[in-house]
Amino acid sequence: MKTPLRAMMIALLLASCGSSPSTPPRDLDNACTILQQRPDYYKAFKAAERKWGIPIHVQMATIHQESKFVGDARTPFKYVLGVIPMGRQSSAFGYGQALDATWDEYRAAERRNGAKRDNIKDATDFMGWYMNISRERNGIALTDARNQYLAYHEGHTGFSRASYNAKPWLVAVAGKVDSRSLMYRDQIAGCRLR
Numbered sequence: 277m278k279t280p281l282r283a284m285m286i287a288l289l290l291a292s293c294g295s296s297p298s299t300p301p302r303d304l305d306n307a308c309t310i311l312q313q314r315p316d317y318y319k320a321f322k323a324a325e326r327k328w329g330i331p332i333h334v335q336m337a338t339i340h341q342e343s344k345f346v347g348d349a350r351t352p353f354k355y356v357l358g359v360i361p362m363g364r365q366s367s368a369f370g371y372g373q374a375l376d377a378t379w380d381e382y383r384a385a386e387r388r389n390g391a392k393r394d395n396i397k398d399a400t401d402f403m404g405w406y407m408n409i410s411r412e413r414n415g416i417a418l419t420d421a422r423n424q425y426l427a428y429h430e431g432h433t434g435f436s437r438a439s440y441n442a443k444p445w446l447v448a449v450a451g452k453v454d455s456r457s458l459m460y461r462d463q464i465a466g467c468r469l470r
Contacts, residue, residue: 300345307336307460308467310345317345320397328404333464334421335400337457338428341449342373371399374406382406403428410435421457422450 301317303309311318321332339345370393374382382402383391391398410416410427414435418424427435429446440446 304340304344305459307333307463310336311464311467314396317396320400323397324400324404327401328408329418330404330407331419331461333457333461334407334419334424335403336460337421337453338403338425339371339399340456341425341453343371345371370394371396372403374399374402378406422454425450425453 301310301313311321318332321335324330324335325332372393374393379391379393379402382405383389386401386405388398388401391402393399393402406428407416407418407424410424410432411418413432414423414427416423416427416435423435426440426446429450430439434440440450
């Protein structure tokens, strides 16, 4: 009786040492490495690309900026007097840092009540849904990582009002998302993926 129990305890201990879904891939600057390390990411990106038309590299660059591929990422706490925590900066959560209200809108529109923001497949489907609305409402091409990111960050109305122009830091971030998207695109073209 002791041997099976001991074997089970060792197996549980070893399983707990592996990477969890909230642990990011090792090399975030290499799309091939990310997709090879996380085949579930590749399946999710491909599914969203097929369903919504959002290129894999645009999805990856946006997720990199939003969460650095950490599934349970949250915004930092706000503090009063520099020491008293007063809640998080926003309700953004998960791979895509979707806000509660926007996530609820997505789940209702797509009839996906069980969708979770820390599930890569659900997060990429949400991203495809959202970016398609950006295309419909604001005429942003699905391949335009820069403007898709600005609409993703500012919301569809904020983007149409060009609210990002009052935020030079955000325009710079959108430029970085665009550069990373192009880098990922070029890397993926040379990947050996199944």
